Amino acid sequence: MSLLDIEDVSVDYRIGSGSLRAVDHVSLRVEQGEALGIVGESGCGKTSLGLAVPMLLPANASISSGSISLGGRELVGMSERELNQLRWTEVAFVFQGAMNALNPVQRVDRQILEAITAHDSHADREVAGARVLELLELVGIAAARAKSYPHEFSGGMRQRAMIAMALACRPSLLIADEPTTALDVISQAQILALLDSLRRSEGLSLMMISHDLSAIKRVCDRIVVMYAGVVVESGTTEEVLGRRGRPAAAQHPYTKALIAAHPDLGGARSLAQGLSGHPPDLSVPITGCRFADRCDSAMEICREQAPASLSVSPGHVAACHLARRLVP
């Protein structure tokens, strides 16, 4: 059984008089101990999908179909009280680096302590306090800095403190939404190395949302590519993006375009290729393939019929009319 099983989930936002489907019948799984990367450009539904797991969607959004089960427990339709017990103990969140995710008027150690005591009201204060320092040390923040306020930290330190807080209740799943966005490259590398080592040492499963392919490649075992609210391709990172000399075997033109837009430092020197245009307006119904308008290889059928998902090789699925089974 998978740790996280997202089955046929749709997320709708009420906007004005109409509605917008940000996530459209998405299914994916995260296995125990696995790191799954979700990639796609802004507005493709990655963050909505991430927030949907612990039911943290904004008030104007709702899950209109599907089921989300975490460790065998169904989360859709669960009471707020039950969800609160599950949040942070089973599934913790690391928000975007650019976000103001730490309370500006509370000391960092207090914020981490609060996560512990909120879920264990009988927690011994001294034991919990020691655990806070231990967590901070784990992410490379000295105990002497524990009593700082968030504004006294650098962006990278804030994000590391956020990760320490996320680990406070020993969750089985960590969702990291753009954890390295808005950080300098050194901090980015530190955060990614930290997530990678923590997931091994703490036995975490990771769902990392990013538009940064190299970050996904660095940390994740599998990748899910989303475009305009649907999954267009998924497979092992190694196969889809290529790794250690193996060329990328991405099948979907959108995945290929994302790879082409990303300079490969190790590979042959070439200019990164941009992808022109914008994702489609999701508030109007779309017939055919959602990517057809921006696709160089679009055919007549692409505009008439949405492509079905095709298993191109074991564990590698692409939703494109052009996708063909890979010959091993």
Next chain:
Amino acid sequence: MSLRYLAKKLFTLAVTLYVTVSFNFLLFHVLPGNPVQLLARSGHFDPAARAQLVKLFGLDHPLIVQYFIYLKDMVHGNLGFSYVYRQPVTTVLGGAIGNTVLLVGTATLVTIVVGIWLGVVAASRAHSLSDATITVTSLGLWSMPDFFTGMILIFICGVWTHILPISGLVTPGLVTGTWGHLVDVARHLILPALTLTLVNAAEFSLISRNTLVDVMVEDYMLTARAKGLSRRRIIWRHALRNATLPIVTATALYVGMILGGAIQVETVFSWPGMGLLIYNSVVQRDYPVLEAAFLIFAIAVIATNFISDLLYQVLDPRVRRA
């Protein structure tokens, strides 16, 4: 909070006080009207007596000398002599200040508690029916002048139902013990305090509601929810704590407003405080009393702003190193 900051603020406070005191002196010395004539309460009187009065009040000195005498007297706690009451101004004010502190203090306390609580209720159910009810009622109450609200309350509670006294501090001629006296004063306090509270709590609830609604969409509020904290803890510990700064600002501004309101309310309810004294002194042109009353109101407002500046330092770690 650094000592340096405190010293800086104290210096500003001293300068502000000095300017206020000086302006107050100037204001009452450029006003039209001859003080001696006002004091004599009569157009025709003996020139010898007039000269004696001029000398007694130091009006024979040039303005600048009078100014320094005024400053010297103030330092010695001498605020002049009331034309009307024929008593030192400090004696006249002494009785009134306590009554105003009782009225304004009660109203302020209730205003802050009720206003913030209503704001929290409205903000935590933003855009619901209870939010709309609180917001619309608050807007209505806030738009009403104090004296108008006061008169409506007088009509309902005094004229119509006779459940509460509508005028004064105590029931005239009532002879009781200490406890009975306290109850009597408390009963007289209810309506004027309620009037001040209605208007100001309405303003407070709107300010705290709007601040809270802004805070609720901050990123750290999502973190608080993700941590699985209870709704109550999220609102009181995370949202309200971050909303305190604008609320403290509102409180500082509010003191100026409520002192203005006290003049109206004390007049409407004949509450023997500073407000009523100011009203009567304007009518009777009792300049020395007015001068002192203005000064006390100004000092109260300056002091509140000073305190709120210091509170900022305590409440917001981000401004602490200013």
